[in-house]
Every structure is written in C-alpha cells, then in structure tokens.
Amino acid sequence: MRIAILGSGNMGSALGHLFASVGHVVAYSFSRDPKKLERLAKSSGPRARAASPADAARDADVIVLTVLWQHVPRVLRSAGSLRGKVLIDCTNPLTPSDDALAVGHRTSGAEIVARRARGAHVVKAFNTTPAELLRAGVNVLPEQPAACYCGDDVRAKRVTARLIRQLGFEPVNCGALTSARYLEPLAMLVGELAYNQGRRPEVGLRVLRPGRCRARRARR
Amino acid sequence: MRIAILGSGNMGSALGHLFASVGHVVAYSFSRDPKKLERLAKSSGPRARAASPADAARDADVIVLTVLWQHVPRVLRSAGSLRGKVLIDCTNPLTPSDDALAVGHRTSGAEIVARRARGAHVVKAFNTTPAELLRAGVNVLPEQPAACYCGDDVRAKRVTARLIRQLGFEPVNCGALTSARYLEPLAMLVGELAYNQGRRPEVGLRVLRPGRCRARRARR
Incomplete structure (x- = not known):
C-alpha cells in the first residue's frame, strides 16, 4: 500500500520505518526540517521518500496522522482533500503542557x-502504543501486545x-469511532505506566478472553 | 480484615463472596431487599453477615463501594463517618441510561x-473488572489478569x-487518584469489549513490560 505519514516525529518515524520494512511505500511529510525528512526516507530504504503533505496524501491509500495535536488543523489543511481515504489517527489531543x-x-x-x-474514513489506532515500543519491536x-482500534467504516477498519497485524500486534476491535473517548484516556494511562x-x-x-489456550508460564 | 460492602448487587455480591472465601470478615449492606442481604450472607459462609451501611462501616477496616452511581450520595450519608478508613471505590459514574x-x-x-x-483514603479499583469475571474466577x-488501582494514600493502596492479589489478579499501580479519569473510561472500553x-x-x-520471561504459548 502507499502510506502517507503526516507528522514525522517520534511516532511518525517509528511507524514509517515499520511500514516500509514490511513492504509498503511510505511518504514522510510535515517537519520543520526538510533535511530530516530526507534522512528519514533514506534510512527507511528504497520504498520511502520525503514529500509535502499534499504530495504525500495525493496518491496514498492510507494516511497516518501523527502530528502534535495543535498542528492537526494546519496539517489537514495542507494535505488537501482526503475524501475516500483511510485516515489512521494516532494522535492524542494533549494540552500544550503535554500532561492532560x-x-x-x-x-x-x-x-x-x-x-x-471531510469524507475520510477515520480509524483511531496506535495512540495507545508508546513510540518506544514501536522502535524496540x-x-x-x-507476549504479543494488543493494538486497540475503533472507527465507523468497516473497510477502513479492516x-x-x-496493518496492525503486519507490525506484530494483535488488532483489538473497540467498536465505533466514539470509542476514541475511551482510547484517548487509555493512552494517558499507558503513559502513566510507561x-x-x-x-x-x-x-x-493484552486483552484476555476465556476459551483460548492458557499460555504456559516459562519456569523460573 | 473486616470488610464492609456498600451495595450488594452484581459487583458487591461477587466481591463479598470472594473476600469471604479467602478468609475476610464481610458485612453486606444496602439493598432494597433485606432478605437478599441475609441470603447473600448465608451463601458466603460463617464469616459473612447482613448489616445496615452504618453498622457495616463502623468496625470495618475496608469499605468497598459498589452501589449504582446515583446512590453514592445516599449510601455515603447512611454509612456515617469513614474518616481514616480505606475506601475502595469500584463504581463507574454512569448516566441513568447506563451507556455513558x-x-x-x-x-x-x-x-x-x-x-x-471526608477523611477516607479512597482507592479506585475493580471498576474495570466485569462482575462476570469475578464470579467465574x-x-x-x-493468563492472570491485571486489576488496575490508583489513589493518593500509600497505605490504602498497599x-x-x-486484596487484589488475594483474589487472583495482578495489582497494577496506576498512580494518583486523578488516574481514575483514565480508569473510568477504561471500564467503558472493557464494557464495549465484554x-x-x-x-x-x-x-x-494484562499489562506487558519488557524483561519478564516470555510466556510460552501452548501448542495447538
């Protein structure tokens, strides 16, 4: 798939690397430092490039939104129409002080x-996953960690x-996009624990359910 | 320990049974139906009794709050002073329609x-645990599930x-009582999944961290 990364900070670069490493075509965009985008693209291999948000988004199948919350309006304006595209929202709507x-x-x-x-098929995902975990693998x-996701469009969720599975996580369907009201506080909880x-x-x-095999504990 | 259950519905009865089964002295209180409290106490064995909220709370070390959200003010008034006591708040502040x-x-x-x-040492806990899981065990x-808890008093948290460990869960310290702002939405997420x-x-x-032994998967 062609994946546009809007916001190439900790999360954007970690996700971009991973998506490129499993064979996707990645375009990094939206950094104050264009050279950083070039370096990022280079380090992600031949399937990655640096682009403007509009360039990155134009021919992308999937848009991955990873900017700081205060930059969301600006990056979405720069990206142009995202109608019909899958938009994976990895952001957390933090206050400028970053603690709430x-x-x-x-x-x-x-x-x-x-x-x-407008018109994009938004799925909330990866907002509860520390960038450090993405980088470390x-x-x-x-055990295999879960990645919770929610959204209103069945195809976009699929x-x-x-993508979640390709990155080694177990996808956990959390229902409609309104479940982001729970997943965003969950990101704060993960931050507290992390x-x-x-x-x-x-x-x-990890989400545990009855009826699966009990994972045997390794002996000490 | 002497444990007062304020609210003897699904959660209160499941927790009371479990606490009695591991040797604690349990007092059930606050039901519209006093006979139900008697039956509950009987079914929990010789260490359990039915009581009024004030009676239950008076000589309790630990108060377990499990009433519906709209009854919280009334049950706390009935219980009298809880100064110095450990109060485990298992409630979720749901709207009357129960869906938000x-x-x-x-x-x-x-x-x-x-x-x-006033003066009670409040710890949020068990609000993310379905009563069905407590009943089933x-x-x-x-694998062993986590029970998240948070609070401001170190001794009350300890x-x-x-208690969490005695019921078979892994206690996960989620920080100060303000983390309940994350644990209550998490209960809604668990409800969605459940x-x-x-x-x-x-x-x-389950909360996964690096550096523990990898649990071996049972072969299919």
Whole structure:
C-alpha cells in the first residue's frame, strides 16, 4: 500500500520505518526540517521518500496522522482533500503542557479529526502504543501486545487491522469511532505506566478472553 | 480484615463472596431487599453477615463501594463517618441510561467520592473488572489478569494491592487518584469489549513490560 505519514516525529518515524520494512511505500511529510525528512526516507530504504503533505496524501491509500495535536488543523489543511481515504489517527489531543487531554468525555480527538477531514474514513489506532515500543519491536515484550482500534467504516477498519497485524500486534476491535473517548484516556494511562510507574517505557497491553489456550508460564 | 460492602448487587455480591472465601470478615449492606442481604450472607459462609451501611462501616477496616452511581450520595450519608478508613471505590459514574459516563475528563467519580467521604483514603479499583469475571474466577482466562488501582494514600493502596492479589489478579499501580479519569473510561472500553465485541463478558486485561520471561504459548 502507499502510506502517507503526516507528522514525522517520534511516532511518525517509528511507524514509517515499520511500514516500509514490511513492504509498503511510505511518504514522510510535515517537519520543520526538510533535511530530516530526507534522512528519514533514506534510512527507511528504497520504498520511502520525503514529500509535502499534499504530495504525500495525493496518491496514498492510507494516511497516518501523527502530528502534535495543535498542528492537526494546519496539517489537514495542507494535505488537501482526503475524501475516500483511510485516515489512521494516532494522535492524542494533549494540552500544550503535554500532561492532560485537551478534550474528552463527550467528544474525542478522533471525532474532531473526522469532522475536519471531510469524507475520510477515520480509524483511531496506535495512540495507545508508546513510540518506544514501536522502535524496540514487540519482541521486547513477553507476549504479543494488543493494538486497540475503533472507527465507523468497516473497510477502513479492516485495512487498519491488517496493518496492525503486519507490525506484530494483535488488532483489538473497540467498536465505533466514539470509542476514541475511551482510547484517548487509555493512552494517558499507558503513559502513566510507561513513564511514571516503571523503569522502561515499552509498555504493552493484552486483552484476555476465556476459551483460548492458557499460555504456559516459562519456569523460573 | 473486616470488610464492609456498600451495595450488594452484581459487583458487591461477587466481591463479598470472594473476600469471604479467602478468609475476610464481610458485612453486606444496602439493598432494597433485606432478605437478599441475609441470603447473600448465608451463601458466603460463617464469616459473612447482613448489616445496615452504618453498622457495616463502623468496625470495618475496608469499605468497598459498589452501589449504582446515583446512590453514592445516599449510601455515603447512611454509612456515617469513614474518616481514616480505606475506601475502595469500584463504581463507574454512569448516566441513568447506563451507556455513558456522567462525569469525566477533568474530574472522575473517584474524586467526587473522595470529596464526599471526608477523611477516607479512597482507592479506585475493580471498576474495570466485569462482575462476570469475578464470579467465574480468573482461571477462566488463559493468563492472570491485571486489576488496575490508583489513589493518593500509600497505605490504602498497599492494602488494596494485597486484596487484589488475594483474589487472583495482578495489582497494577496506576498512580494518583486523578488516574481514575483514565480508569473510568477504561471500564467503558472493557464494557464495549465484554458486551459488544465478543461472545463472553469475562474480559481481562494484562499489562506487558519488557524483561519478564516470555510466556510460552501452548501448542495447538
């Protein structure tokens, strides 16, 4: 697939690398430093390039939104029409001080993104996954972690679930896009566990259900 | 320990049974039907009794709050002073229609409970655990599930973590009581996974961190 990364910081670069490494064509965009985009593209191999948001988005099948919350309106304006495209929203709507959600409870960042990106099929995903875990790889964890996703368009969710699986995570369908009202606070909880309650930020989640085989514990 | 259950519905009765089964002295309270409390106490064995909220709370070490959100003010008034006691808040602040949180984002049910129960050491816990999982027991799941808890009092959190462990869950410290702003939306997410996205409601969560042994998967 052709994947446009809007926002090439910690999350965008980690996701871009991974998507390129499993064979997707990746375009990095939206950095203050165009040279950084070039370096990023180079380090991701021959299937990656640097582009403007509009260039990246134009021929992309999937748009991956990873900018800081305050840049969402600007990057979506720059990207132009995203009608009919799958838009994976990985953002968390943080306040400028970065320690609380700017919106929540009766709305969510994802719902605001969906209103701004008219006609795009928005799926919330990867917002609960620390960039450090993406960089380190899921194999640093003792078991396969989940990646929660939610959205209103069945096809867009299916595409997202496939991408999630390709990156080594177990896709967990969390229902409609309004479930982002739960997934964005969950990202804050993961942040608390990753940065305040443990020594390493590579924290993963797993959803347990009855009826699967009990994973045997390794002996000490 | 002497444990007062305020609210003897699905959650209260499941928790009371479990606490009695591991040796605690349990008092069930707050039901429209006093006979139900008697039956509950009987079925939980010789260490359980039925009581009024004030009676139950008076000599309890730990108060377990499991009433419906709209009954919180009334049950806390009935219970009398809870100063110095450990109060485990298992509630979720649902709207009367039961499908959304009545409060969130910049506050939480737990913070409201803490303001009402003056002097009590409030810990949020078990609100993300379906009552069905408590009734079925953690062994229906393929691995040990986590029980997230948060609070501002170190001793109260330690007591809660010990109780969590006794019930077979792995206690996961989620920081200060303000983290209830994340744990209450997480309960809604678990509800979505338990009742809308799967066939059985006994859903558990697990927090994965690097550096533990990889649990071997059972062969198919």
